[in-house]
Amino acid sequence: MSKVLVFIEQRNGIIKKASFEAARVAADIAGKTGSEVEAVCIGDEVESLEKAGNFSVPAVTHIKNKDFANYSSSAYASALAEHAQGASATVVVFANTSMAKEFSPLVAANLDAGLAMDATAYQVDSTSFIVTRPVYAGKALIDVKITSPVKVLTLRPNVFNPGEPSDLKAAVTVKEVTNADLRSKVIETKKAEGKLDVAEADKIVSGGRGLKGPEHFTLIEELAEELGAAVGASRAVVDAGWRSHSEQVGQTGKTVSPNLYIAVAISGAIQHLAGMRSSKYIVAINKDKDAPIFQVADYGIVGDAFEIVPELIKEIKKIK
Amino acid sequence: MKIVVCVSHVPDTATRINVSGDGKNIDSTGVTYIVNPYDEFAIEEALKHKEKSGGETYVVSLGGDANKETIKKALAMGIDNGILLKDDSYRDSLSVAKALAAEIKSIGADLVFFGKQSVDYDSSAVGQLTAELLGMPLISVVVDLSVEGSKVTAEREIEGGKEVIETTLPCVITTQKGLNEPRYASLKGIMAAKKKIIEEKPALAVANYVELLQMKRPPAKEAGKIVGTDVSAVPELVRLLREEAKVI
Ligand SMILES: Cc1cc2nc3c(=O)[nH]c(=O)nc-3n(C[C@H](O)[C@H](O)[C@H](O)COP(=O)(O)OP(=O)(O)OC[C@H]3O[C@@H](n4cnc5c(N)ncnc54)[C@H](O)[C@@H]3O)c2cc1C
Ligand SMILES: Nc1ncnc2c1ncn2[C@@H]1O[C@H](COP(=O)(O)O)[C@@H](O)[C@H]1O
Numbered sequence: 001m002s003k004v005l006v007f008i009e010q011r012n013g014i015i016k017k018a019s020f021e022a023a024r025v026a027a028d029i030a031g032k033t034g035s036e037v038e039a040v041c042i043g044d045e046v047e048s049l050e051k052a053g054n055f056s057v058p059a060v061t062h063i064k065n066k067d068f069a070n071y072s073s074s075a076y077a078s079a080l081a082e083h084a085q086g087a088s089a090t091v092v093v094f095a096n097t098s099m100a101k102e103f104s105p106l107v108a109a110n111l112d113a114g115l116a117m118d119a120t121a122y123q124v125d126s127t128s129f130i131v132t133r134p135v136y137a138g139k140a141l142i143d144v145k146i147t148s149p150v151k152v153l154t155l156r157p158n159v160f161n162p163g164e165p166s167d168l169k170a171a172v173t174v175k176e177v178t179n180a181d182l183r184s185k186v187i188e189t190k191k192a193e194g195k196l197d198v199a200e201a202d203k204i205v206s207g208g209r210g211l212k213g214p215e216h217f218t219l220i221e222e223l224a225e226e227l228g229a230a231v232g233a234s235r236a237v238v239d240a241g242w243r244s245h246s247e248q249v250g251q252t253g254k255t256v257s258p259n260l261y262i263a264v265a266i267s268g269a270i271q272h273l274a275g276m277r278s279s280k281y282i283v284a285i286n287k288d289k290d291a292p293i294f295q296v297a298d299y300g301i302v303g304d305a306f307e308i309v310p311e312l313i314k315e316i317k318k319i320k
Numbered sequence: 321m322k323i324v325v326c327v328s329h330v331p332d333t334a335t336r337i338n339v340s341g342d343g344k345n346i347d348s349t350g351v352t353y354i355v356n357p358y359d360e361f362a363i364e365e366a367l368k369h370k371e372k373s374g375g376e377t378y379v380v381s382l383g384g385d386a387n388k389e390t391i392k393k394a395l396a397m398g399i400d401n402g403i404l405l406k407d408d409s410y411r412d413s414l415s416v417a418k419a420l421a422a423e424i425k426s427i428g429a430d431l432v433f434f435g436k437q438s439v440d441y442d443s444s445a446v447g448q449l450t451a452e453l454l455g456m457p458l459i460s461v462v463v464d465l466s467v468e469g470s471k472v473t474a475e476r477e478i479e480g481g482k483e484v485i486e487t488t489l490p491c492v493i494t495t496q497k498g499l500n501e502p503r504y505a506s507l508k509g510i511m512a513a514k515k516k517i518i519e520e521k522p523a524l525a526v527a528n529y530v531e532l533l534q535m536k537r538p539p540a541k542e543a544g545k546i547v548g549t550d551v552s553a554v555p556e557l558v559r560l561l562r563e564e565a566k567v568i
Contacts (some may be wrong), residue, residue: 071483074457098478102460105445108414109452114529115413117443130533135441139337140346141536142441144412148529184457184487190475197480203567227568245498246477251333251439252357252497260567271333281565282544283557289546297544299560301553311554316568319558 002090004030007080008041008052008060009099011071015041015048018095018157018200020055025122025160026093027056032124035090039170040083042076044069049172054165060172067180070189071099075180077106083175084111089150091129096154098199104154113150120159120278137251137274157200158257159278196230198249203260204279206232206249210265210286210305214242219309220264226316232256232276234266250275265305268293285309321375324429325366325399326420326450327359329383329390330440343534344410355390358435360502361495366433367398368500369467375430376400380423382416382523384408395513396505402516405523412530413441417449419524424454434494436461451492459485460494 006026009016023039030037039052039060044067049060063079076099084092084107092107094100096118108115120141121132129146131153146153198204205227207220217231224231233243235250249256251271261279266272268284268291276282277296284297285308294300301308331337331351338347355363366377379394381387382405391402405419424432432454434447451458463482464475470489475482477496505513547553547560561568 073459077452098461098476101444102448102458102476105413105448106452106458108445109417109449112414115445115449116530117413117445133442134538135535136331136335136337136346137333137439137442138538140339141538143533143536145531145533146529147531184459184485184491186483187473187486188484189478189481190484191481195480200479260561260565270336274333277538277541281561281567283561284544289549294544294546296541298541298565299557300544300546301557302546302549303551303553307551308554311551312557315554315558319562319568 002033002035003087004033004035004037004091004093005084005087005089006037006039006057006093007100008039008049009095009097010041010043010046013043013046015046015051016095016097018097020051020162021157021160022093022095022155023052023055023057024162025155029091029093029122029124033126038087040080042068042079050169053168053170055162056166058168058170060170062172062174063177064174065177065180067182070186072180072182072185073103073106074183075185077103077110078181079177081107081110091151091153094154096156100154104152108152111150111152112148113152114146114148115152116144116146117154118156119153120156122153134278137255137271138277139274156257158202192246198230198232198247198256199254201230201256202258203227203229204232204249204256204258205229205262205264206234206266207237207264208234208266209236209240211237217242219305223262223309223313226313227260229260234272263293263297264309266293267291268296321373321431322378322427322429323366323369323375323431323433324378324380324424324427325359325362325394325433326446327363327379327381327390327394327435328356328438328440329353329381329387330356330438333357333439339535339537344532345535353386353389355393356435356438358437358439358495358497361497361499362433362435363394363397363399364500364502365465365493365495367503369431373467378403378427378429380405380420382407382411382419388518391518392513393505395516396509397503398509402518404518404520406520407523410528410532412528413443413445414449415526415528417446417453418526420446421450421453422524424450430490431467432456432492434492436494436496447492447494454492456490456492457487458492459487461496462493463496463498465493465499
């Protein structure tokens with residue numbers, strides 16, 4: 001029986017949420033193509049791998065080596081490709097995180113597999129494998145058909161609903177590997193202290209040039225804090241040096257699709273919209289009623305951010 | 321030392337996208353094409369590396385005749401040699417990578433630069449695929465790079481921070497904004513580029529594994545609601561977010 005593999009990503013032994021979204025999709029694809037599904041995790045000590053079972057994947061292989069504790073593109077790619085070959089996998093699914101964006105194409109090249117990155121929908125059965133993905137920064141979508149015997153697919157995080165976890169526990173098999181391919185390795189990780197990253201956040205509050213100066217971002221930070229949201233920024237404020245590039249949302253920043261995106265004093269230039277228009281709910285606060293951001297917003301307030309945002313913080317505090 | 325930069329030729333990011341008549345591409349009427357923005361960081365890094373350690377630089381682009389514009393821009397910035405791998409047809413990422421890898425191998429490159437992503441198909445895959453086909457280690461989305469002898473140290477962006485990676489030459493790097501400030505082509509550079517010959521050859525023919533069925537517009541968003549025009553709208557906004565959208 002052919003096999004669908006899903007890569008379970010861990011950092012510091014902890015599994016990423018997006019991996020469970022991918023697990024559910026992999027199980028669904030396996031069901032639709034009459035295949036078995038198996039999760040594969042690469043790491044040293046990893047917590048709660050049996051949880052893959054909660055998301056319809058009954059078996060997990062933990063490829064283990066002390067050198068796998070930290071990510072290495074060369075080591076992870078060769079370990080996964082070798083496992084996929086051994087298991088005669090026909091599909092390998094990843095969540096499109098920064099780790100998978102780097103090494104899933106290495107796996108694809110190694111397996112001579114057709115690949116579709118950052119999928120937002122799929123339509124598969126035993127005869128055809130069609131994937132939808134955004135192009136031109138989300139200004140258009142394409143449907144592509146992968147025709148090679150082996151297929152590699154990455155999924156945009158936050159798009160596929162992992163659903164309610166069941167009680168099912170997966171059977172975990174540990175596969176010790178002796179020689180890791182450490183041609184490239186991570187020697188240090190620099191965490192931006194205590195900050196939520198826009199690429200992973202479930203809610204984002206972004207500020208634009210209308211805030212008039214970096215000091216006024218305290219308003220954005222405070223609102224974000226109240227909501228448990230990450231702080232984002234338009235390119236105009238990043239270019240002005242008010243905020244770091246890691247916070248930039250848009251075509252040359254990050255593509256995000258949180259449940260809630262609040263744009264404060266951002267005009268909504270096409271390159272900004274490109275990065276955030278697939279958010280589930282968009283709120284715009286802008287004093288110009290004709291600002292293009294209102295065209296994509298679910299809810300808008302036309303008004304002065306310096307008045308609206310403090311009031312919004314107050315109201316949200318009230319309901320907590 | 322041979323340094324190769326791979327560049328793609330893409331529509332300007334301000335382009336409004338309309339789907340063409342065959343439903344498989346964008347309508348290119350009135351569209352301005354540019355050097356893929358991320359590839360400018362790759363070109364700049366190659367030039368910086370040559371200035372520091374010497375070597376010969378190559379720019380390679382796969383596509384139609386129009387890609388010569390992008391190659392010329394790289395030459396005007398200071399790249400020594402231009403190569404066009406000709407193919408006007410649709411190619412998937414792996415088939416692009418196979419053709420690039422074949423060319424890079426025949427050049428005998430020690431250091432290969434890509435942008436992190438083309439802003440047309442947004443795959444963010446060709447650099448990584450090519451690295452694997454070449455059997456070279458890869459570091460992607462690089463914002464800081466140092467090459468000392470054959471030792472390579474790079475910082476790459478990840479969620480919530482950066483990771484520092486070590487590897488050795490030969491290797492493949494994909495570049496992200498923040499790595500450097502791409503230079504403008506000088507008048508002298510532009511004049512010199514006019515004299516440089518762009519070598520043209522057919523791109524290695526390989527099968528596509530990914531077929532493009534159709535391009536479509538994203539589903540239009542329903543017109544949103546203007547909740548109000550001053551602070552008095554805030555309680556209603558909070559109610560909507562809580563009860564209708566259920567996001568707070
Ligand atoms: C190649 C390229 C790539 C790009 N990539 C990106 C990208 O990734 N991300 C990105 O964001 N941009 C990008 N841009 C830039 C983009 O075109 C815009 O210039 C930028 O998004 C504008 O930022 P802004 O909305 O903060 O500023 P502005 O356009 O100046 O808008 C400020 C807004 O604030 C409003 N305002 C002013 N005062 C107040 C107030 N007191 N209260 C409420 N509202 C107020 C104004 O009405 C206005 O709408 C790119 C451009 C190019 C050419
Ligand atoms: N047709 C091409 N010719 C040369 N280089 C390319 C081509 N397509 C993509 N690249 C390179 O690969 C990078 C990533 O592209 P992509 O995987 O298409 O997002 C780009 O930034 C370029 O450096």
